[in-house]
Amino acid sequence: GESVGLHLPTLSVQEGDNSIINCAYSNSASDYFIWYKQESGKGPQFIIDIRSNMDKRQGQRVTVLLNKTVKHLSLQIAATQPGDSAVYFCAENIGGSQGNLIFGKGTKLSVKP
Amino acid sequence: NAGVTQTPKFQVLKTGQSMTLQCAQDMNHEYMSWYRQDPGMGLRLIHYSVGAGITDQGEVPNGYNVSRSTTEDFPLRLLSAAPSQTSVYFCASKPRRGPYEQYFGPGTRLTVT
Numbered sequence: 001g002e003s004v005g006l007h008l009p010t011l012s013v014q015e016g017d018n019s020i021i022n023c024a025y026s027n028s029a030s031d032y033f034i035w036y037k038q039e040s041g042k043g044p045q046f047i048i049d050i051r052s053n054m055d056k057r058q059g060q061r062v063t064v065l066l067n068k069t070v071k072h073l074s075l076q077i078a079a080t081q082p083g084d085s086a087v088y089f090c091a092e093n094i095g096g097s098q099g100n101l102i103f104g105k106g107t108k109l110s111v112k113p
Numbered sequence: 114n115a116g117v118t119q120t121p122k123f124q125v126l127k128t129g130q131s132m133t134l135q136c137a138q139d140m141n142h143e144y145m146s147w148y149r150q151d152p153g154m155g156l157r158l159i160h161y162s163v164g165a166g167i168t169d170q171g172e173v174p175n176g177y178n179v180s181r182s183t184t185e186d187f188p189l190r191l192l193s194a195a196p197s198q199t200s201v202y203f204c205a206s207k208p209r210r211g212p213y214e215q216y217f218g219p220g221t222r223l224t225v226t
Contacts (some may be wrong), residue, residue: 043117046214046215091155093212099213101215104155104156105155106154106155106156
């Protein structure tokens with residue numbers, strides 16, 4: 001079946017290092033991808049999105065890369081800070097006109113001071 | 114703007130009881146949705162609405178009812194609570210149909226004993 005998954009369930013990095021969180025998707029019809037950050041006890045918070053006609057998109061300290069050939073999505077966080085500690089979810093829109101999202105299971109990022 | 118608000122924040126029910134989880138948004142968004150999040154898992158879509166008077170089922174609709182009488186409100190009803198419905202529930206909204214960022218509420222943590 002169609003699914004969105006993550007290669008690593010947990011990731012521990014040193015403060016100041018760069019973080020890379022990966023996501024695999026299986027639906028070639030997906031036309032929109034989004035990364036959310038969820039801190040403990042809170043709702044998901046938008047980080048960055050990318051449409052399928054793009055390979056890369058940059059925000060403030062974050063970059064999303066999309067490789068449609070291998071159906072892979074990654075989130076890069078530059079100069080990781082303790083405040084970046086959270087669970088990160090990728091989600092995809094599988095092409096439906098409503099724009100419903102399918103979420104992956106999440107990666108927990110821990111930043112060591 | 115308050116964004117997406119949810120009440121209550123916490124709720125404990127006994128098996129068989131009914132209750133309504135409230136969700137409201139003040140951004141004049143046409144699209145609203147309900148997700149549940151279980152430990153170690155991503156968010157799964159329960160029901161969604163693309164406008165007042167229009168609702169549809171998501172991935173896991175069984176045991177839940179919704180209605181959308183106004184643009185602002187999208188309540189989720191549990192008619193006869195079961196322990197399997199113990200979860201954290203998130204409401205979200207976005208401007209319209211199609212692939213766009215969804216804005217999430219803070220969540221309701223529900224325990225069914």
